Amino acid sequence: MCSHRSSCASSDSAGPHIVAGHPEQGWNLLCNGAIVFDDTGELLPDGRVVAPRRVPADRLAVAA
Numbered sequence: 001m002c003s004h005r006s007s008c009a010s011s012d013s014a015g016p017h018i019v020a021g022h023p024e025q026g027w028n029l030l031c032n033g034a035i036v037f038d039d040t041g042e043l044l045p046d047g048r049v050v051a052p053r054r055v056p057a058d059r060l061a062v063a064a
Helices: none
Strands: 018-022 027-030 035-037
16 A cells, blocks of 8 residues: 555645556545545545535436
């Protein structure tokens, strides 16, 4: 595992990168040990969960 932490500064251009991609299952493993999901949720290396960032229903586009 690399030295990146979930608290890496956003100005760090060499942020955590994907080391194992599983798009067919909807998740990727990052070099810092975090698992990120297609729905924007995350499972951090210390076991904490980051809930998905959802768009309010009234802001979704509606097909006509």
